[in-house]
Amino acid sequence: MSDAVRYSREGAIGLIQVVNPPVNALSQAVRAGLSAAFQQGANDPEAKVLVIYGDGRTFIAGADIREFGKPPQPPALGTVIGEIETCSKPTVAAIHGTALGGGLEVALGCLFRVAIPGAKVGLPEVKLGIIPGAGGTQRLPRVAGVTAALEMITSGRHVPVEEAADLGIVDAIIDTKDVKAAGIAFAQRVIAEGLTALPVRDRDGKLAEARADRSVFADARKKLEKSARGLFSPFRCVDAVEAAVDLPIDDGLKRERELFQQCMESPQRAAQIHVFFGEREVAKVPGMSKDITARPVNKAAVIGAGTMGGGIAMCFANAGIPVTVVETAQDALDRGLNRVRSNYDISAKRGRMTPDDVEARMALITPSLDLADLHDADLIIEAVFESLDVKKEVFAKLDKIAKPGAVLATNTSYLDVDAIAAMTSRPADVLGMHFFSPANVMRLLEVVRGAKTDDDALRTALEVGRKFGKVAVVSGVCDGFIGNRMLRTYKTQMDYLLEDGALPQEIDAAITGFGFPMGLYAMGDLAGLDIGYMTRRREDATRPADARYVAIADRLYEKGRLGQKTGAGWYRYEDGRTPIPDPEVDAIILEESQKKGINRRPFTVDEIQTRALCALVNEGAKVLGEGIALRPVDIDMVWLFGYGFPSWEGGPMFWADRRGLAKVLADIRGFADHDPKSWVPAPLLVELAEAGKTFKEWSDAR
Numbered sequence: 241m242s243d244a245v246r247y248s249r250e251g252a253i254g255l256i257q258v259v260n261p262p263v264n265a266l267s268q269a270v271r272a273g274l275s276a277a278f279q280q281g282a283n284d285p286e287a288k289v290l291v292i293y294g295d296g297r298t299f300i301a302g303a304d305i306r307e308f309g310k311p312p313q314p315p316a317l318g319t320v321i322g323e324i325e326t327c328s329k330p331t332v333a334a335i336h337g338t339a340l341g342g343g344l345e346v347a348l349g350c351l352f353r354v355a356i357p358g359a360k361v362g363l364p365e366v367k368l369g370i371i372p373g374a375g376g377t378q379r380l381p382r383v384a385g386v387t388a389a390l391e392m393i394t395s396g397r398h399v400p401v402e403e404a405a406d407l408g409i410v411d412a413i414i415d416t417k418d419v420k421a422a423g424i425a426f427a428q429r430v431i432a433e434g435l436t437a438l439p440v441r442d443r444d445g446k447l448a449e450a451r452a453d454r455s456v457f458a459d460a461r462k463k464l465e466k467s468a469r470g471l472f473s474p475f476r477c478v479d480a481v482e483a484a485v486d487l488p489i490d491d492g493l494k495r496e497r498e499l500f501q502q503c504m505e506s507p508q509r510a511a512q513i514h515v516f517f518g519e520r521e522v523a524k525v526p527g528m529s530k531d532i533t534a535r536p537v538n539k540a541a542v543i544g545a546g547t548m549g550g551g552i553a554m555c556f557a558n559a560g561i562p563v564t565v566v567e568t569a570q571d572a573l574d575r576g577l578n579r580v581r582s583n584y585d586i587s588a589k590r591g592r593m594t595p596d597d598v599e600a601r602m603a604l605i606t607p608s609l610d611l612a613d614l615h616d617a618d619l620i621i622e623a624v625f626e627s628l629d630v631k632k633e634v635f636a637k638l639d640k641i642a643k644p645g646a647v648l649a650t651n652t653s654y655l656d657v658d659a660i661a662a663m664t665s666r667p668a669d670v671l672g673m674h675f676f677s678p679a680n681v682m683r684l685l686e687v688v689r690g691a692k693t694d695d696d697a698l699r700t701a702l703e704v705g706r707k708f709g710k711v712a713v714v715s716g717v718c719d720g721f722i723g724n725r726m727l728r729t730y731k732t733q734m735d736y737l738l739e740d741g742a743l744p745q746e747i748d749a750a751i752t753g754f755g756f757p758m759g760l761y762a763m764g765d766l767a768g769l770d771i772g773y774m775t776r777r778r779e780d781a782t783r784p785a786d787a788r789y790v791a792i793a794d795r796l797y798e799k800g801r802l803g804q805k806t807g808a809g810w811y812r813y814e815d816g817r818t819p820i821p822d823p824e825v826d827a828i829i830l831e832e833s834q835k836k837g838i839n840r841r842p843f844t845v846d847e848i849q850t851r852a853l854c855a856l857v858n859e860g861a862k863v864l865g866e867g868i869a870l871r872p873v874d875i876d877m878v879w880l881f882g883y884g885f886p887s888w889e890g891g892p893m894f895w896a897d898r899r900g901l902a903k904v905l906a907d908i909r910g911f912a913d914h915d916p917k918s919w920v921p922a923p924l925l926v927e928l929a930e931a932g933k934t935f936k937e938w939s940d941a942r
């Protein structure tokens with residue numbers, strides 16, 4: 241037998257221990273070992289009940305990622321689980337840590353499942369663009385019911401043990417820290433009390449309701465149309481669970497296999513695996529020693545209680561870190577704190593937290609009008625107006641107040657972090673923490689490393705981001721950092737298209753057609769057109785005289801069309817939220833084209849999408865070549881978690897690699913033939929395209 245699975249016996253109980261550190265993943269050796277160990281247990285005349293449990297910190301946490309993308313090696317997991325399920329002796333899975341994916345599927349092959357406190361179960365395959373492929377979609381509804389199984393399988397959520405017990409996934413929670421002892425205790429009950437159960441494959445009771453009323457499937461699909469629009473595998477999850485209801489189990493397992501194969505063959509899968517691992521990879525900073533640890537953050541502060549400051553304060557409160565919020569005037573402070581409270585109240589109304597939770601979180605937030613109150617904060621995040629002068633003044637003051645070793649962060653969207661750091665005597669402690677709006681919701685956090693930022697200050701910001709549940713990506717200093725710099729280039733190109741012949745609704749339709757949840761111009765209306773207008777006025781003095789300038793947005797602003805908040809912007813709004821194309825805007829656009837003597841021409845969806853993506857990729861390649869982004873995957877994660885780039889396309893750099901850099905470059909050169917000034921190919925893109933390489937290959941070789 242392989243070392244990865246060990247068989248032993250204590251009294252009448254056969255013990256099958258999985259030993260494949262760190263997480264007992266289901267490698268080929270484990271699968272073969274399980275098959276052999278259950279066989280041995282079945283053949284052991286002294287063993288009356290067989291218990292499977294995991295060595296180390298967890299039960300089986302899932303498939304072995306080292307086998308991803310390789311040809312499958314027998315025995316198949318489904319076959320092994322079939323053997324466990326038809327074993328001649330009662331079987332007990334004793335769960336601690338996590339039983340995820342194939343791990344839970346193994347447990348569902350057993351007659352009984354017990355767990356110790358703290359355990360979690362789940363079928364997270366959907367997050368990798370696939371469905372559970374070893375019976376999970378057929379067995380889970382048989383123990384948990386169809387509604388719960390659909391929710392768990394389409395969300396991939398990790399379910400805490402108490403909930404798993406309520407749902408019937410776990411038969412008993414045994415209050416001990418020792419999982420082997422828990423398994424033995426339950427096995428002894430099986431012997432002493434003669435406990436019996438049907439194998440999961442033979443259970444049918446919990447399927448009856450959905451069989452009688454099929455609306456549960458229509459409801460699940462309708463929900464996914466909102467939450468998983470464009471994704472392939474969540475819908476296949478529903479198909480598979482539906483098969484559990486419609487087909488005898490062996491046919492259902494076959495159907496599950498077919499749907500699993502369809503997911504494997506879908507181009508979405510590779511992109512989703514890229515996203516899954518990318519989310520984890522960005523936490524690693526190349527060149528930073530593992531010995532660098534984060535500074536402790538037990539007390540925090542936020543300066544400014546506006547849109548961003550309030551959201552950032554909520555992040556701290558949600559993470560259980562006391563935070564002081566400083567404003568300049570009482571009314572601004574009250575407004576900010578009231579908004580925080582009303583956000584929490586809405587969450588409580590929706591059942592996401594209790595009224596006690598709301599009070600506990602509000603109690604962690606201390607309002608103040610005095611910057612001196614920040615003297616003992618370990619991390620201070622500034623979120624005042626986007627003005628370099630105001631920010632410089634705040635940091636000069638902070639330098640005198642903050643305790644030695646405090647990390648000083650700015651939430652600026654575009655401004656020079658080094659210039660801000662230079663206002664202090666401690667630039668090594670200064671960095672950017674660029675949150676996205678709403679700050680308590682959006683997953684992305686750009687952590688901006690200044691020229692002098694210390695590694696441990698950087699590590700502190702990354703660690704705080706992790707505690708907030710965010711995807712924290714390191715960026716160097718430049719105008720707009722990774723995300724907004726790329727956004728600007730892309731928006732500029734779309735504005736050119738407006739003047740050259742497209743309409744906002746056509747561009748937005750092309751962008752949402754690609755998979756973004758919202759169009760660029762609808763997004764502009766949501767954020768408000770005043771911000772961009774002010775930025776452009778600031779830039780008037782430095783804009784080169786011969787630069788192409790599109791004045792359409794200025795015309796809208798001058799007409800008081802500031803976006804959703806004024807009921808009109810790029811679109812008009814009747815209900816305050818739904819954009820309706822407006823002939824008045826079309827007329828303004830046509831006038832502006834005419835003024836410049838432009839012969840408007842129509843653009844196809846494909847042309848618009850190609851331009852948008854090429855603009856992103858070309859700027860992304862510049863960001864990468866200049867060392868602003870550490871790796872292409874960092875750019876991809878910024879766009880996925882900050883700007884709604886569709887996850888099944890993997891991010892702009894992944895998209896480019898898949899399209900082929902030579903093709904991307906050829907498109908860009910085609911655009912440059914007509915507009916050489918705004919389409920200058922990135923040197924890195926040229927280098928890689930000519931060498932026939934991808935961004936990923938370039939990055940992996942470094």
Ligand SMILES: NC(=O)c1ccc[n+]([C@@H]2O[C@H](COP(=O)([O-])OP(=O)(O)OC[C@H]3O[C@@H](n4cnc5c(N)ncnc54)[C@H](O)[C@@H]3O)[C@@H](O)[C@H]2O)c1
Pocket residue numbers: 543544545546547548549566567568569572622623624625626627630634651652653654674675676677
């Ligand atoms: N709104 C966004 O979508 C967004 C996204 C990312 C980053 N940012 C950045 O976050 C920062 C704040 O933006 P916002 O949208 O929250 O602005 P906001 O106008 O809503 O809030 C700014 C707050 O700062 C307060 N303030 C100004 N000077 C202060 C001082 N010296 N001390 C204490 N408080 C002071 C103001 O009273 C105001 O309440 C800006 O740098 C902005 O670029 C904004």
